[in-house]
Amino acid sequence: MQTDIALLTKYSQPGPRYTSYPPAPHFADDFGINQWRQEIIESQDTARPLSLYVHIPFCDTLCYYCGCNMVATQKYGKAQDYLSYLKREVDSVAELTDSMRSVVQLHWGGGTPTFLKAEDIRDLASHIRQRFNFAADAEVSVEVDPRGLLLEQVQALRESGFNRASLGVQDFDEKVQKAVNRIQPLSLIEEVYGWFRAEGFSSINLDLMTGLPHQTLDSYRKTLVEIVRLDPDRLAVFGYAHVPWMKKHQKLIVQSDLPNFETRMAMQELILETLEGAGYVHIGMDHFAKPEDELVKAQREKTLWRNFQGYTTHRHADIYAFGASSISQTEDVYAQNEKRPDGYQKMIGEQSLATVKGYRMTTDDKIRRDVITELMCDLSLAKASIESRWNISFDDYFADSLNLLKPLVVDGLLEVDKKEIRVTTLGRLFLRNIAMSFDAYLNAPKNEAPRYSMTA
Numbered sequence: 439m440q441t442d443i444a445l446l447t448k449y450s451q452p453g454p455r456y457t458s459y460p461p462a463p464h465f466a467d468d469f470g471i472n473q474w475r476q477e478i479i480e481s482q483d484t485a486r487p488l489s490l491y492v493h494i495p496f497c498d499t500l501c502y503y504c505g506c507n508m509v510a511t512q513k514y515g516k517a518q519d520y521l522s523y524l525k526r527e528v529d530s531v532a533e534l535t536d537s538m539r540s541v542v543q544l545h546w547g548g549g550t551p552t553f554l555k556a557e558d559i560r561d562l563a564s565h566i567r568q569r570f571n572f573a574a575d576a577e578v579s580v581e582v583d584p585r586g587l588l589l590e591q592v593q594a595l596r597e598s599g600f601n602r603a604s605l606g607v608q609d610f611d612e613k614v615q616k617a618v619n620r621i622q623p624l625s626l627i628e629e630v631y632g633w634f635r636a637e638g639f640s641s642i643n644l645d646l647m648t649g650l651p652h653q654t655l656d657s658y659r660k661t662l663v664e665i666v667r668l669d670p671d672r673l674a675v676f677g678y679a680h681v682p683w684m685k686k687h688q689k690l691i692v693q694s695d696l697p698n699f700e701t702r703m704a705m706q707e708l709i710l711e712t713l714e715g716a717g718y719v720h721i722g723m724d725h726f727a728k729p730e731d732e733l734v735k736a737q738r739e740k741t742l743w744r745n746f747q748g749y750t751t752h753r754h755a756d757i758y759a760f761g762a763s764s765i766s767q768t769e770d771v772y773a774q775n776e777k778r779p780d781g782y783q784k785m786i787g788e789q790s791l792a793t794v795k796g797y798r799m800t801t802d803d804k805i806r807r808d809v810i811t812e813l814m815c816d817l818s819l820a821k822a823s824i825e826s827r828w829n830i831s832f833d834d835y836f837a838d839s840l841n842l843l844k845p846l847v848v849d850g851l852l853e854v855d856k857k858e859i860r861v862t863t864l865g866r867l868f869l870r871n872i873a874m875s876f877d878a879y880l881n882a883p884k885n886e887a888p889r890y891s892m893t894a
Contacts, residue, residue: 443703445849445864449871450699453880455723456814456873457746458772459807460797462765464879465774469796471789474766474773478534478758481768486756488535489543490570491747492524492562493761494551495779498586501620502690503608503650503678507763507777508549517553520761520779523786525565527760530790532569535758541572542755543579545747550583556594563598577602577752579641584630585622592630596637603634604643604674609650610661617651617695624664631668641731644670648705649678651695655704662709666716672733673718673726674748675709677702706867722814722866725749742815749815762792772797802878805830810873817861842875 454461493507496517500510509516544566554562579602580595595603607627608620615621634642644665648658665673680696682688697705710720718726719734725748727733736742736751743753746765757767759775762782766773773796776782785792799807805828812819821832833840833856843859846852851865852872865872874880 443700443707445851446703446706446867447699448849449868451871453870453874454877455870456810457744457748458765458767459810459877460799460803460879462772462774465772465795465797467795469771469773469793469798471785471791471793473796473798474771474793475534475791477768477771477773478531481756481770482534482536482539484536484538486754486769487540487542487573487752488570489745489747489750489752489755489757490541490545490566491757491759491764491766492544492546492551492566493548493759493764493775494520494546494553495549495762496520496553497548497550497583498553499619500687502618502687503620503647504687505679505681505685506547506549509779514555516779518558520783521554521558521562523783524761525562526790527786527792528566528569531758531760535570537571539571541570541576543577543747543750543752544572545578546580547747548581551580552582552587552591552595554591556588556590559591559594560598563595563600567599572599579604582606582630582634584626585620587630587633589633592633592637596639601639602641602643603639604645605630605634606645607665608645608647609653609658610664611653611657613652614650614657618691628668631670641671643672643674644668646673646675647678648675648709649680649697649702651691651697653697653701653705655701655708658705659708659712662712666712671728671731673713675713675724675726677706677724710867720866721749722817722861722869723749737815737817740812740816740818744811744815770799772799801828804828805835806876806878809836809876813859813861813876814869814873817866819859821857821859836876839876843872846872846875 495508497508497510498512578600580600582603582605584605605627609615610624631642646665680688713726714720717728719729720726721733721737732751733742733749741751741753743750745757745767759766762775762779763777764775773793775792776785776794782792809819809824825832840854843852843854847854850862851868853860853862861872
């Protein structure tokens with residue numbers, strides 16, 4: 439354990455999470471509505487399925503740790519206005535889309551999608567289904583804030599085809615909850631969790647967070663005991679990123695109340711020991727799942743992939759994303775919407791789309807994306823596979839990257855030979871660091887380089 443903590447300390451540095459490559463800070467302002475509309479038209483391919491993402495930015499209250507693009511409001515009318523523009527964007531994209539393309543995945547994120555009332559959940563879900571061709575076995579998931587949730591909302595979600603839910607828990611300790619302005623006792627989580635099970639949701643994920651104010655090793659151990667007892671299908675255990683220069687409301691957190699680095703590292707060890715001891719598989723990047731989960735099976739079969747929705751089994755799906763700040767993705771392009779809900783609505787009202795940034799990938803970007811994503815998903819990489827796919831000599835093309843990997847090999851995080859790169863069990867804790875060795879954008883001048891959260 440002490441060796442692992444020493445390594446976590448050594449490799450703790452700012453770095454991307456690689457939900458895309460290049461990461462979003464490198465998207466350009468000269469890619470806008472016209473470019474995205476043309477990309478949709480030119481990229482239609484019935485062999486490529488679709489993954490849809492819908493961003494609902496509203497929350498009842500502000501959680502001080504939040505890093506999402508959200509608006510805290512008690513005025514429900516704002517959400518109703520937003521939904522009218524959201525549906526217009528859905529219509530605009532659907533008109534450009536081949537009706538034979540199959541939707542294999544839909545995810546509602548936020549903010550808090552369950553900010554919406556039951557009737558609006560049904561209405562929006564129905565509108566989307568009418569515009570797109572959904573596969574019978576499509577994954578339909580939603581992020582849930584248990585606070586204020588009503589059983590009728592859960593029922594509306596299930597009746598609308600949702601079969602997966604992700605509940606925001608973070609921590610059960612009352613002192614921690616008060617410090618981050620998110621009060622939700624264990625009894626509430628148990629009740630809401632029971633509703634989703636009773637309504638027949640096939641998969642339930644619980645989101646946890648470490649590094650919050652007043653967290654201790656003992657207090658978090660108690661939270662993990664209750665989490666294991668609840669027996670979710672998946673778990674995401676994120677480290678809190680204190681970035682008040684990006685999220686001004688995080689200044690409401692008293693920095694001296696945050697656990698020190700040693701405590702955070704010890705909590706990472708505790709999480710691994712507890713969850714793996716309970717039978718969960720550590721997929722990587724803070725994610726755990728039961729052995730029979732399809733993510734675990736996909737990783738074993740080397741078909742797992744990673745995108746803006748996290749780990750996915752739908753590697754070859756294009757993402758059409760709707761709502762403020764959402765990011766779409768085709769094989770060649772990333773396209774991001776205006777972040778501010780009012781600005782988003784203005785653009786939709788005037789032009790039917792709201793793209794303000796984007797990026798068209800180069801061949802080098804695609805090669806590096808494949809390497810980074812396969813290492814983070816498969817935990818191994820066959821050099822010959824990349825060589826045949828891209829007509830390169832791996833060792834020559836990535837000579838600089840392989841030199842950067844040498845210290846990680848010495849520290850037991852990787853095994854590298856003439857044919858393959860393999861991530862060790864210990865190395866799963868350092869996937870971001872491993873990926874950074876292949877990132878061609880990290881050497882930008884200091885005054886131009888984006889600021890990232892710490893890798894540990």
